[in-house]
Amino acid sequence: MPYATHPSTPSSSSVLPGEDTDGSAPADVASPGISVPGNRGIKVVRAITIREKPETLYAFWRNVSNLPRIVNHPVTILPRTALESRWLVSAPAGRKMEWNAIIINDEPGQLIAWRTTADADVANAGSIRFAPAPGDEGTEVTVSLEYNPPAGKLGAAVAKLTRDSAGSQVYDALRRFKALMEAGEIPTTYGQPVGGPQREKAREHRP
Amino acid sequence: MKALVWMGKKKVEVQTVSDPAILLPRDCIVKITSTAICGSDIHLYDGVIPTLEKGDILGHEFMGEVIEVGKQVKRIKAGDRVVVPFTISCGRCTHCLRQQFSACDNTNPNWHIAETLLGFPSAGMFGYAHMTGGYAGGQAQYARVPHADTGLLKIENDLPDEKVLFLSDIFPTGYMAAENCQIVPGQSVVAVWGCGPVGQFAIRSAFLLGAAKVIAIDSVPERRALAGKAGAITLDSGDDVMEELKALTGGRGPDASIDAVGMEAHGSAYDEFKQALKLETDRPYALRQAMRCTRKAGVVSVPGVYGGFLDKIPFGAAMNKGLTFKMGQTHMQKYMGPLLKLIEDGKIDPSVIITHRLPLSEAPEAYPMFTKKTDGCIKVVLDPAA
Ligand SMILES: NC(=O)c1ccc[n+]([C@@H]2O[C@H](COP(=O)([O-])OP(=O)(O)OC[C@H]3O[C@@H](n4cnc5c(N)ncnc54)[C@H](O)[C@@H]3O)[C@@H](O)[C@H]2O)c1
Ligand SMILES: [Zn+2]
Numbered sequence: 001m002p003y004a005t006h007p008s009t010p011s012s013s014s015v016l017p018g019e020d021t022d023g024s025a026p027a028d029v030a031s032p033g034i035s036v037p038g039n040r041g042i043k044v045v046r047a048i049t050i051r052e053k054p055e056t057l058y059a060f061w062r063n064v065s066n067l068p069r070i071v072n073h074p075v076t077i078l079p080r081t082a083l084e085s086r087w088l089v090s091a092p093a094g095r096k097m098e099w100n101a102i103i104i105n106d107e108p109g110q111l112i113a114w115r116t117t118a119d120a121d122v123a124n125a126g127s128i129r130f131a132p133a134p135g136d137e138g139t140e141v142t143v144s145l146e147y148n149p150p151a152g153k154l155g156a157a158v159a160k161l162t163r164d165s166a167g168s169q170v171y172d173a174l175r176r177f178k179a180l181m182e183a184g185e186i187p188t189t190y191g192q193p194v195g196g197p198q199r200e201k202a203r204e205h206r207p
Numbered sequence: 208m209k210a211l212v213w214m215g216k217k218k219v220e221v222q223t224v225s226d227p228a229i230l231l232p233r234d235c236i237v238k239i240t241s242t243a244i245c246g247s248d249i250h251l252y253d254g255v256i257p258t259l260e261k262g263d264i265l266g267h268e269f270m271g272e273v274i275e276v277g278k279q280v281k282r283i284k285a286g287d288r289v290v291v292p293f294t295i296s297c298g299r300c301t302h303c304l305r306q307q308f309s310a311c312d313n314t315n316p317n318w319h320i321a322e323t324l325l326g327f328p329s330a331g332m333f334g335y336a337h338m339t340g341g342y343a344g345g346q347a348q349y350a351r352v353p354h355a356d357t358g359l360l361k362i363e364n365d366l367p368d369e370k371v372l373f374l375s376d377i378f379p380t381g382y383m384a385a386e387n388c389q390i391v392p393g394q395s396v397v398a399v400w401g402c403g404p405v406g407q408f409a410i411r412s413a414f415l416l417g418a419a420k421v422i423a424i425d426s427v428p429e430r431r432a433l434a435g436k437a438g439a440i441t442l443d444s445g446d447d448v449m450e451e452l453k454a455l456t457g458g459r460g461p462d463a464s465i466d467a468v469g470m471e472a473h474g475s476a477y478d479e480f481k482q483a484l485k486l487e488t489d490r491p492y493a494l495r496q497a498m499r500c501t502r503k504a505g506v507v508s509v510p511g512v513y514g515g516f517l518d519k520i521p522f523g524a525a526m527n528k529g530l531t532f533k534m535g536q537t538h539m540q541k542y543m544g545p546l547l548k549l550i551e552d553g554k555i556d557p558s559v560i561i562t563h564r565l566p567l568s569e570a571p572e573a574y575p576m577f578t579k580k581t582d583g584c585i586k587v588v589l590d591p592a593a
C-alpha cells in the first residue's frame with residue numbers, strides 16, 4: 001500500500017510542535033504524516049528486510065526499553081506511560097539532548113508512529129512500519145524520521161548531524177536490529193587481539 | 208600469544224599480542240595446530256586490498272582444537288578437532304538459508320565501510336581487512352571464531368592436519384570455481400588461468416566433475432608441472448594463449464574459463480604501471496584473456512579476488528558472445544562436509560600442493576618467498592607452536 005494513502009497516516013498538518021503551518025503539507029511520500037511544513041526539517045528514510053514475523057519485530061520495537069540495545073549511540077530511554085517515554089541522548093561536546101516521545105499511532109504488527117512533545121530539545125517525529133516482503137524474504141522494516149535542528153549553541157552542535165549521519169544512524173540501528181533478530185547477536189570485534197600500533201589505540205579507547 | 212601482524216606494504220612481523228577471549232555467546236576459541244598462507248594474503252601483504260590497517264592480524268586458513276565455547280554454542284564442544292572456514296556466517300539469515308554463506312547479512316560489523324565500497328556488505332572474514340569485518344586472523348596461536356555452530360567442520364577421523372587443512376578455503380574455492388563452470392561430464396573443456404593453490408584445486412575439481420579436458424596456464428614451470436600431474440594440458444602464459452587454446456579445442460575455445468589469478472596478474476606492463484600509480488586498483492590481465500578466449504555462450508568463473516575498479520574489460524566480447532559470469536567469495540559451509548568425504552574416500556589428497564612446512568616464527572620470510580614464487584614455493588603451512 002502506498003504510504004501516502006495509508007489509512008492510519010496521521011493528519012498531514014505538522015506534528016512537530018512550535019511550527020507554524022500554512023495547512024499545505026509537502027507531498028513527501030517518504031515520510032508519512034510526519035512532515036514539517038516548508039521542508040525545514042531533516043528527513044531520513046531507511047529500510048531493511050528481516051527474516052522474522054512482523055509481529056515479533058513489532059513487539060521488540062514497541063517495548064522502548066529494548067531500543068538502547070540497537071541504537072549504537074549512548075541513549076537512555078525511560079518509559080513513563082504506555083505511550084510516553086523520556087529520551088536522554090548524548091550530543092556533541094558533552095551535551096545532552098532530552099525529549100518526551102509520545103506514540104501517536106500504534107497498529108500491532110504493522111506500524112508505530114511517534115512524535116515529541118512541546119519541551120523537546122530536538123523536535124522529532126518518526127514511524128516504523130512492518131510489511132510482509134515477497135515470498136519467503138521476511139518482513140520489510142521501514143523507518144522514517146524527521147527532526148528540526150534547534151536554534152542556538154546546541155542547535156549548532158546538532159546541525160553537525162547532517163542528513164547523512166542521521167540516515168546512517170538510523171540504518172545502523174536497523175542493521176543491528178536485524179542481526180539481533182536473525183543471528184541472536186550483533187557482530188563485533190571489540191576486545192579482540194590486535195597488533196602493533198592498534199594495540200595502544202585500543203587501550204585508549206576502551207570505555 | 209604469538210601472531211603474524213601486517214605492518215604496512217610488504218612488511219609483516221610476528222608479535223606478542225593478547226589472547227583472544229569469547230566476546231559473544233556463539234563464539235568459540237580455537238587453539239590453532241596448523242595455518243597456511245593463501246594467495247589472498249599476497250594481495251594483503253602487497254597492500255592492494257583497501258581498508259587493511261597496520262596492526263591487523265592476518266591468516267584465514269587454519270584448524271585446531273576448540274578449547275572454550277560461548278553459552279549459546281550447542282554443536283561444538285571443547286576438545287573438538289575442527290577446520291575453520293575463512294568466511295563467518297550466521298546460519299540464520301536468508302542468504303545463509305539459501306547456502307550463500309559468503310553473502311551472510313549478519314557477521315560484518317563494518318557494514319558501513321563495505322556498503323560504501325561495494326553497495327552491500329559481504330560476510331565477515333578472518334584476517335581480511337576492515338571492509339570484511341576486521342576480524343583478527345588465524346596466523347596465530349589462538350583465534351576467536353564467531354558462530355561456531357554454523358562455521359566449524361568437525362574432524363572425527365585420524366587424517367593428519369595437512370590433508371584436511373585446505374578445507375578452510377582453497378579446496379572449496381577451487382571446487383566452487385569448477386562447479387560454476389557447469390561442466391557437462393565427458394564433454395566440457397575447461398581452461399584454468401593460474402596454477403597456484405586455487406588453480407590446482409580448480410583443475411582437480413574440474414576432473415572430479417567430469418571435464419573432458421583441462422588446460423592450465425601459468426608462467427611458473429613447477430606449478431605447471433604440478434598441474435600436469437593432475438592430468439591437465441599446460442600452457443605457458445607467455446605464449447599466444449588464444450591461438451594455443453584454439454589449437455587444443457578444435458578451434459572452439461574452452462567451454463568454460465576459470466580465473467584463478469586475481470587482481471595481481473603478471474604479464475601486462477600496462478596494468479603494473481597503472482596499479483603502481485593508483486590509476487587502477489586491480490590488474491585484470493588474466494580475466495581479460497579469459498573473456499576473449501572463452502567459447503561463445505560459455506562460462507567465465509572467477510575465484511580470483513578483485514578489490515575495486517578494473518580497466519579495459521572487454522565487455523563487448525562478453526556481451527556479443529553471450530558469456531555467463533559466475534564468481535564470489537566461496538560459500539564455504541556448503542562445500543566443507545562433502546569435500547571432507549572425498550578426502551576420506553581417498554578421491555583426492557590435498558596435501559600434494561604443500562612445498563614448505565615452517566614455524567610461524569618464519570612467516571615473515573615465507574611471505575616474500577610465496578609472493579615471488581621462489582624456492583619452488585607453491586604452498587606454505589605454518590606451525591603456530593614453533
Ligand atoms: N574466491 C575466494 O573465495 C578465494 C579464496 C582463496 C583465494 N582466492 C584468490 O584466488 C587467487 C589465486 O590464489 P592462489 O592461492 O592460488 O594464489 P597464487 O598467487 O599462489 O597463484 C596465482 C597464480 O597465477 C599465476 N599467474 C599470474 N599471472 C598470470 C597470468 N597472466 N596468466 C596465468 N597465470 C598467471 C601465478 O604465477 C600464480 O601461480 C587469488 O586472487 C586469491 O586471492 C579467492
Ligand atoms: Zn585464502
Ligand SMILES: [Zn+2]
Binds near residue numbers: 300302312
Ligand atoms: Zn547469515
